[in-house]
Amino acid sequence: MSLPNDQLPDAAGNPPAGGPSRRSFLKQSGGILGFALVPPIAGQAEAIADKMAPASPIISGATNMSLNINGQVKNLRLEPRTTLLDALREYLDLTGTKKGCDHGQCGACTVHVDGRRVNACLTLAIMAQGKQITTIEGLAKGEELHPMQEAFLKHDGFQCGYCTPGQIMSGVACVKEGHAKTDDQCREWMSGNICRCGAYPNILAAVREVAGKQG
Amino acid sequence: MNNFAYTQATSTKEAATAKQADTHAAFISGGTSLIDLMKSNIEQHSLLVDVNKLALLGIENAATGLRIGALERMSDVGEHPLVVQNYPAISQSLLASASPQLRNMASMGGNLLQRTRCGYFRDVAFPCNKRVPGSGCPAQDGDNRNLAILGTSESCIATHASDLCVALVALEAKITLENAKGTTRTVPLADFYKLPGKTPHIENQLQPGEIITAITVPAAAHARKSHYLKVRDRASYAYALVSAAVGLDVQGGQIKSARVALGGVGTVPWRVPAVEKALVGKAPTEENFRAAAALAVRDASPREHNKFKVELAQRTIVRALLEVVA
Numbered sequence: 001m002s003l004p005n006d007q008l009p010d011a012a013g014n015p016p017a018g019g020p021s022r023r024s025f026l027k028q029s030g031g032i033l034g035f036a037l038v039p040p041i042a043g044q045a046e047a048i049a050d051k052m053a054p055a056s057p058i059i060s061g062a063t064n065m066s067l068n069i070n071g072q073v074k075n076l077r078l079e080p081r082t083t084l085l086d087a088l089r090e091y092l093d094l095t096g097t098k099k100g101c102d103h104g105q106c107g108a109c110t111v112h113v114d115g116r117r118v119n120a121c122l123t124l125a126i127m128a129q130g131k132q133i134t135t136i137e138g139l140a141k142g143e144e145l146h147p148m149q150e151a152f153l154k155h156d157g158f159q160c161g162y163c164t165p166g167q168i169m170s171g172v173a174c175v176k177e178g179h180a181k182t183d184d185q186c187r188e189w190m191s192g193n194i195c196r197c198g199a200y201p202n203i204l205a206a207v208r209e210v211a212g213k214q215g
Numbered sequence: 216m217n218n219f220a221y222t223q224a225t226s227t228k229e230a231a232t233a234k235q236a237d238t239h240a241a242f243i244s245g246g247t248s249l250i251d252l253m254k255s256n257i258e259q260h261s262l263l264v265d266v267n268k269l270a271l272l273g274i275e276n277a278a279t280g281l282r283i284g285a286l287e288r289m290s291d292v293g294e295h296p297l298v299v300q301n302y303p304a305i306s307q308s309l310l311a312s313a314s315p316q317l318r319n320m321a322s323m324g325g326n327l328l329q330r331t332r333c334g335y336f337r338d339v340a341f342p343c344n345k346r347v348p349g350s351g352c353p354a355q356d357g358d359n360r361n362l363a364i365l366g367t368s369e370s371c372i373a374t375h376a377s378d379l380c381v382a383l384v385a386l387e388a389k390i391t392l393e394n395a396k397g398t399t400r401t402v403p404l405a406d407f408y409k410l411p412g413k414t415p416h417i418e419n420q421l422q423p424g425e426i427i428t429a430i431t432v433p434a435a436a437h438a439r440k441s442h443y444l445k446v447r448d449r450a451s452y453a454y455a456l457v458s459a460a461v462g463l464d465v466q467g468g469q470i471k472s473a474r475v476a477l478g479g480v481g482t483v484p485w486r487v488p489a490v491e492k493a494l495v496g497k498a499p500t501e502e503n504f505r506a507a508a509a510l511a512v513r514d515a516s517p518r519e520h521n522k523f524k525v526e527l528a529q530r531t532i533v534r535a536l537l538e539v540v541a
Contacts, residue, residue, distance in 0.1 A: 056229065058262065060220040080221035081262065083250070104317055105252050116319045122250045122468075123320070126221055127243075127265060170316065179315070192314025192450035 003076070065129055069094065070138030084128045085109045085120035088135060094134035094163045095131040100194075107193035110166040110173075111135050117173035136165035139172070147213065148172045151206035159197035167193045180211035216253040227426060230347040231395040233264045235424025242266045242426060244322035247313070248475065257330075257346060271324070271428050274298065280434035285324030285390075285427045289379070290315065292323060302432055304441035305459045308382035311445045314452055325524045326425040327380060327390065327404070328419070331373035332454055333362060344370045344401060345415040352415075360520040361456065365484035365527075367516050371415035375483050376454055377535050382443050384484040385460035385476035388432045395424040401431075408483035437462035437472050444535040445478075446527065455479035459535040465497060470494045475536075477511060480528050485513045487511040490532065499540045501533065510531040 015201065059080055067074050076091050085102070088094040088111075100108030102121045109120040112134040139146035148168050151157070160162040170193045174180050179189035184209055187200075195203065224230035228382075234240045239261040243249050252258040272284040274295045281302060283292055292298055293309030312318065335341040335353050342350035354362055354372050363374045387429035388404045407419050431436065447453040456479035464471040473494035476486040494509035508529040515525050 055233075056222050056225055058220050058222045061218070077417055079218055081216045103254060104247055104314075107314060107316060110316055117316050118320050119247075119316045122247050122317075124221075124246060124250070127246070127267070150238055176313070177315075188451055190533075192316045194452075197255075 065126055067128055069133045069137060080126045082125045083121055084123040084125045087125040089200050094135055094137055098162055098165055107170060108163050108166040110169040117170050128147045136169055149208050155202045155206040157202045157206040158199050163193060163195045167203050174207060175211045175214055180207050217259045219260050220262045223268060225268050227269050227393050228263050230266050231424040231426050235395045237262050239265055244325045245320040246464055247317050247321045248325055261329055277431060280412045281432040283323055283430045285429055286322050288319060289321045289326060290318035302327050302438050302507055304382040304443040307443035308378040312378045323430055329377055332357060332376045333373040335483040338409050345373060349414045359518040362521055363482045364480050364517040364521055365485050368408050368411045370413055371411035373482060374479060375481055376402060378458060378478060380484040381476045381478035382459055382460040384486050385474045386432050386438050388430055389427040390427050392425045393428050405486055411482050412521055415495050436464035437474050440539055442535050442539040444531055446531050457524055457531045459531045461535040461539050463539050468498055470497050475532060477528055504536045
């Protein structure tokens with residue numbers, strides 16, 4: 001059953017005025033109420049239970065959400081279309097993660113979600129709830145730098161520094177994945193992070209040093 | 216992106232029902248294709264149905280071969296021992312795709328539904344018959360270097376962009392679909408995609424509400440000895456100019472069965488049965504590979520800037536075959 005036009009976002013993408021109406025709520029739940037009046041028959045119980053299960057909520061417009069960032073729970077009120085990248089930079093003042101291309105092509109926005117490297121620009125914040133998110137700000141332990149950060153300093157692994165948080169986050173994961181065992185392997189598995197300054201040889205040296213130490 | 220609504224489905228039926236109820240709804244799994252398209256305003260959706268809670272996982276040996284749940288991530292499938300050992304072309308096609316970050320996010324089902332990288336499709340400032348039916352195709356006489364030479368029409372020459380699909384089509388994969396009624400059907404992947412013809416906006420035979428639940432690949436000797444070769448402008452992280460997925464079963468110095476499919480050159484993943492037939496019964500020599508590969512491009516229809524693909528496609532097939540027998 002489709003909703004009438006006044007229950008859909010308008011042409012500019014704004015949510016329906018006044019939120020979901022009584023009419024749309026009843027339309028969605030009508031099936032459930034109808035079946036509640038029918039006595040369950042053995043064998044049909046499962047089919048009816050399926051229909052009795054409440055439909056998952058449809059979230060429209062700004063909504064409360066909780067993100068676990070670097071071990072801290074952050075409560076935000078965001079629209080479903082807000083990316084994790086924008087949540088971090090614009091709403092949480094965690095500007096270490098950079099916006100390079102905003103389309104998943106440069107890797108500057110690389111963060112860890114449940115320990116895996118991903119592009120925050122193509123992740124919806126609402127879908128990152130309930131997961132452990134680690135950003136560049138979460139690598140150091142107080143004043144003690146992460147070994148990858150030490151290595152980037154030692155090997156001069158950056159010039160302008162814009163791609164660097166993404167490179168470091170990607171490098172940490174690359175080593176953990178076991179994908180930095182040789183120079184060629186490391187180049188291939190770091191290829192999702194691009195550097196306009198061309199610091200690649202030094203980035204490679206940094207990541208490979210950490211791999212050598214951590215195995 | 217437009218201000219879409221969002222819901223998280225907890226069952227396949229719920230997901231399919233929500234999608235069928237709203238013609239402007241879309242499933243979201245990894246989001247790597249969808250969010251990119253929405254940011255470029257190429258697609259707009261009223262509702263995103265998050266399918267990540269659905270029980271569509273598993274990379275396992277099934278009755279006659281491999282079964283992969285549609286929600287498995289590209290990275291996990293690409294490095295899974297079963298896939299690496301028994302279907303290397305599939306593993307290689309996955310690991311040659313995108314970047315590690317994207318592979319960690321992207322689902323197998325989503326990869327199958329990715330859309331073309333044609334520059335005119337991707338830029339809403341341009342007319343495009345695929346994006347806006349009837350508006351025209353500036354690619355025909357425009358910048359068509361990375362566009363198709365096979366399966367083209369006067370309406371559209373956009374290349375199919377997936378590496379995975381080339382390997383899957385070569386190895387005769389099937390996909391399982393489920394609709395809002397809970398009815399399932401299984402379709403050979405090669406039959407799932409539609410040539411552009413006069414309707415380039417219709418890319419596959421998905422019915423309203425249908426969701427891809429699994430991919431199955433038959434076990435075979437030519438799957439075990441398979442290879443994916445991707446030729447591109449850069450050493451990594453770029454789409455294919457031409458790619459080839461090949462598989463050979465060689466016994467007693469003779470090819471018993473062959474599978475060959477091309478990427479980067481077709482409007483859909485392009486299996487080349489003529490090449491396969493020409494290889495069967497022959498010795499696996501470079502000369503025989505070259506003779507067979509020539510059949511792949513007999514019906515090629517290149518445009519001004521992609522003529523090089525006619526020769527490159529043949530050489531890519533030959534090189535891939537040489538690598539699989541090496």
